[in-house]
Amino acid sequence: MATVNAEELGAPVIDINAEEVKKELLSKYPTKVARKRAKQIVVNEVAPDGAVPEIAVNVRTIPGIISQRGCTYAGCKGVVLGPTRDIVNITHGPIGCGFYSWLTRRNQTKPPGPEAHNFMTYCFSTDMQDEQIIFGGEKKLRQAIQEAYDLFHPKAIGLFATCPVGLIGDDVHAVAREMKEKLGDCNVFAFSCEGYKGVSQSAGHHIANNGIFTHVVGLDDTVKEGEFKINMLGEYNIGGDAFEIERLFDDIGVTLISTFSGNSSYEYFANSHTADLNLIMCHRSINYVAEMMETKFGIPWIKVNFIGAGATAKSLRKIAGYFENKELSALVEEVIAREMPAVEKVREEVKANCEGKRAMLFVGGSRAHHYQELFQEIGMETIAAGYEFAHRDDYEGRRVLPSIKVDADSRNIEELHVEPDPERYRPRLAPEGIERLAKAGIELSGYEGMMAEMASGSLIIDDISQFETEKLIEIYRPDIICAGIKEKYAIQKSGVPMKQLHSYDSGGPYAGFKGAINFYREIDRMVNSKVWKYLKAPWQEHPELAAKYVWE
Amino acid sequence: MLLRHTPKEVKERTALTINPAKTCQPIGAMYAALGIHGCLPHSHGSQGCYAYHRSTLTRHYKEPVMAATSSFTEGASVFGGQANLLQAINNIFSVYEPEVIAVHTTCLSETIGDDIPQIIAKARDEGKIPPGRHVIHANTPSYVGSHVTGFANMVKGMVDYLAKSNGHKENRVNLIPGYVEPCDMEEIKRLAGELGVPHIMFPDTSNVLNAPQTGRYHMFPPGGVTVEELALAGSSVGTVALGRMASGPAARALDTKCKVPCEILDLPIGLKATDAFIDTLRQIAGVTVPDSINIERGRLVDVITDMHQYFFGRKVALAGDPDQLISLTQFLVDLDMWPIHIVTGTPGKKFETRIKEITKDVPHPVNVRATGDMFLLHQWLKSEPVDLLMGNTYLKYIARDEDIPLVRFGFPILDRVGHSYFPTVGYRGGLRLLEKILDAILDRQDRDAPEESFELVM
Ligand code: SF4
């Protein structure tokens, strides 16, 4: 079929005309679908000022076009609230949603002691039956909360609404208020994260952010010791990433007040407004909390990236730069100098095996961007990338924020109106300070997005479909594709190695310096695996027959 | 401790399910639909459900699991999902070109009350279903039953939509294998083949969800029952349905619709249930059981004789699906093991009665609960410890905390391979189960034996 099979032509990827590829991707779609997808597939072009073409994203998935997206509940309960160990998260709905989000995301957590609360290994559900669908489920929900409380005496209980709950009109928030009052020493709060809200899990992130901010952040004003107090936002400790980042924070002497939400605790959230800086890892899933904390408490935020050794070093320097402290800077340099030789050694080794190979990344709301840096470090190029559920600012950078049109689906998701706290608002930086930082190259509240850092001519595809994935493989034969579990085995069955970047397959950590080493080795293992040579049996390679039953 | 908050003392709960031993209907329907050749399952609801179902099946099989969705948004939830389903049908046939779309509902579309047959009829009227292609459906409200119910409903949907009676009966038996693994389906077909009984199996996920690596991906792998075969099922001489819960409804529907009589048996797991299966098939077809099968059976009995001392009196706790647990419990009892704690999440009164009947001679009190969960199972075995756990991957948290060996069995198995390749049905499957049970028990004995009584020969 394709006029542009790189392998057959033996041509470098740059010769594949991306516009032609785009046409090919759209060729089989019904006209209406093609028209819509055409706006979600863009050939990148980076202007000298960093401007990139507009891409249509955060729009509805087309019925029948196999997408890899999940739902609002998954974004809220699964992604944002799931990784925190000591909240009893009760799914209000039929059994499925709760079951599927039970321990499947590989979030790790380390409770401080054998007695400390850890409910992450448990799944709690009201397991709605038809009786509740007909007569309402509030009574059962109330009873479920009571039973959870009696059994576990948790500090907090979170309630998560699934699809039918909104339809039958259960008021989960009223139940939460009532039970909170009744129990007295347990914070109960609810999330209206029915799966049909919004267009992807992104809506769920927003709902989760709103809920934590409203019901938890700011409850505990205790000021902890520590000269440099930070929060880490949008780090979910998949495969132990947060552990590696925490190790580095310890070494450079910054105090981590709270992570949202990997290896974290309800109490850390409650105290998080006492930090002096918010670091954002996954911009898509958590920027709302950062923005709201800035408005209410005066805490600035910076974008960081601990994926990639270079990016890690840069992020650590950024933190030191923000605090404008010589000792901290010295310590950061010391740590980088200590860690880099080991990284460099492996990097050189792996680069020799991987240089020139090509990757595609279709994942998440930040990882399709972050991981490009790791690939670069071992000489691999990203020829196509896209997110599953991101917004324009994640692609094109926050500079486009003012021009993003809010459609009906996004309008359904509440924007909290936040005001400075009358007592606790304390701007951490004076205007001169902000200026000084800008001069030093430390941008506050800034994110350039993915496209500005990708080559012109590369393909950007939002919410990629199964059909498009298959076509891309046919056309480009990339050396590796990074995506999620649903895509994994179709890609590998095509003979292309596939790395999961939601759950990391069985690997990790990939953050920080140790993580970079792990990732280099993992990619080397995958793209150079012997298994790809076993696909054909000897008689399939050489089917010609000599004669029958002749031994010689 | 991983499950550090589970107390020993049981307090009855009426509203809160903790650590469920079941999941929702649609995933079972999706699995069943994948057993039709050239079929794309379609989830009529919002996209989260299908994402979860695909992910879970994918993790269990380590195979591609394709399906589509109606992608409901708020509007569809208010006005109904007709427009979404029509559009989906059109897009699916244009882009992915399946032979069959198998639509199942979700709790959302069920609560709204979408009329699927009417929407399918509309799609046909509007020319959205190309000639020779099919759209079938099953209602799978997740607030009723469990994944097993969903499986049963979709298999019944195959009968409702595709089975036809051509006026005469042909010497052929329909086999409905139950909610078992692809390799189990293959093994059941092999046994029927050994007996020389012509058969049609539906659904049939072998070679779909255990397909070979060839370097070429096919959205529709070679396996699966074809639409033509499903049509012919209506003129087979009879149906043998395995597993009352998963296969019963389809078998009865086929009887009603096409007058194909049925025998509904337990899943052929273990000695007696396999005996019943072979014996029934032999009598229906009027064939003699070949020696090859007698040899298989004899080997299974031989290993039981040889290793009986390791089975005798060992206490076992089980979690899983009713059809599986009934046969498995029977097998364990036949080995003189003591299954003493048994839970399934799938509701149904008959289950408890059946298990009590099977275990009536076990010289130990037996706990059984049809609407149980793994939290309850854990509590039970804290009071009355066991030597072995059998069930899905989630049991490994209990196994580790309580230091009890675990044999993985059932759905889902997310952390090991083998279940989709090596059957547990039939006599050979029985042998494999024995091997697994013995490995677990003997490894434990080796680990715990004092040095002076560490054994070479066991
Ligand atoms: S919303 Fe309903 S159908 Fe969907 S996963 Fe949850 S329980 Fe299952």
Ligand code: SF4
């Ligand atoms: S980028 Fe990936 S890990 Fe981050 S929230 Fe997004 S999906 Fe999750």
